[in-house]
Amino acid sequence: MATDVHGAVTPKTADGASAAVRVAGLTRSFDGRAVIDGLELTVQPGEFVALLGRSGCGKSTLLRVLAGLDREIEGEVSVPRRSAVAFQAPRLMPWKKVWRNVLLGLPGRPERAVAEQALGEVGLSHRTDAWPKTLSGGEAQRASLARALVREPDLLLLDEPFGALDALTRIKAQRLVAELWRRRGCAVLLVTHDVEEALLLADRAVVMDEGVIAYETAIDLPRPRDIASPRFAELRARLLDRLGVDGPTDSPADSPSSSGLADGPAGDGLADAA
Numbered sequence: 001m002a003t004d005v006h007g008a009v010t011p012k013t014a015d016g017a018s019a020a021v022r023v024a025g026l027t028r029s030f031d032g033r034a035v036i037d038g039l040e041l042t043v044q045p046g047e048f049v050a051l052l053g054r055s056g057c058g059k060s061t062l063l064r065v066l067a068g069l070d071r072e073i074e075g076e077v078s079v080p081r082r083s084a085v086a087f088q089a090p091r092l093m094p095w096k097k098v099w100r101n102v103l104l105g106l107p108g109r110p111e112r113a114v115a116e117q118a119l120g121e122v123g124l125s126h127r128t129d130a131w132p133k134t135l136s137g138g139e140a141q142r143a144s145l146a147r148a149l150v151r152e153p154d155l156l157l158l159d160e161p162f163g164a165l166d167a168l169t170r171i172k173a174q175r176l177v178a179e180l181w182r183r184r185g186c187a188v189l190l191v192t193h194d195v196e197e198a199l200l201l202a203d204r205a206v207v208m209d210e211g212v213i214a215y216e217t218a219i220d221l222p223r224p225r226d227i228a229s230p231r232f233a234e235l236r237a238r239l240l241d242r243l244g245v246d247g248p249t250d251s252p253a254d255s256p257s258s259s260g261l262a263d264g265p266a267g268d269g270l271a272d273a274a
């Protein structure tokens with residue numbers, strides 16, 4: 001678990017059989033350009049994986065494929081029957097009250113109580129009967145999370161769910177996801193641009209580049225995570241390096257502002273640290 005794996009990831013057949021996600025030789029092209037190009041990825045049941053990578057490298061494309069929203073693919077993809085996705089934009093229907101939004105798309109005629117329970121889990125009981133336009137950004141995001149939770153997913157796909165939130169709301173939302181993950185025990189694949197977020201939440205971070213998982217590392221830090229620990233700083237520096245902060249003098253353009261470059265050893269000698 002504590003071993004870093006460098007370079008391309010090859011799923012083991014034995015693991016693959018019981019995996020929550022198994023992707024083999026996945027290719028997705030747009031207009032003849034392969035955005036995903038022979039990608040391999042395995043996620044174990046209950047595992048929390050953070051997916052990082054430069055803007056435009058294909059993270060959302062991969063999530064859409066895993067969510068079954070895009071089937072124009074080559075290769076093999078296997079996901080649990082019950083999976084759910086939450087996008088950066090909460091995508092609530094404005095003409096339906098919050099609780100009805102939460103139940104949207106569920107099979108059968110689910111009871112209001114199902115929505116109430118999920119809204120309770122994300123701390124939104126008091127907004128059950130609200131209209132979406134009256135929600136704050138953080139509340140809308142939590143409603144979106146509740147909508148994912150009512151599906152009782154074995155795989156939760158989160159595409160930059162905290163991207164639009166202010167710093168404090170973001171920290172609360174991160175804690176909420178960590179708690180829900182612990183409680184529910186589902187596998188999570190979280191797309192994020194924030195290296196610290198990945199290191200605070202995930203068991204493993206994978207970096208997408210050139211259409212494949214170009215790098216991965218186990219996040220072998222005890223929970224709750226201490227961002228001041230040397231190992232945290234080491235992992236942060238290594239991931240930032242892999243994200244294209246090529247050397248000590250490069251601008252951290254692709255890295256999040258919250259990554260604490262100023263207090264982390266993201267500089268000297270780290271180009272080859274991995």
Ligand SMILES: Nc1ncnc2c1ncn2[C@@H]1O[C@H](COP(=O)(O)OP(=O)(O)OP(=O)(O)O)[C@@H](O)[C@H]1O
Binds near residue numbers: 057
């Ligand atoms: N439906 C589409 N038609 C054509 N090109 C597309 C389509 N969807 C995605 N692409 C292209 O595929 C590439 C990857 O897009 P994707 O949205 O997966 O990137 P991303 O890694 O999620 O980026 P970001 O971090 O900015 O969200 C981009 O160049 C994008 O323009």
Ligand SMILES: [Mg+2]
Binds near residue numbers: 059060061
């Ligand atoms: Mg995206």
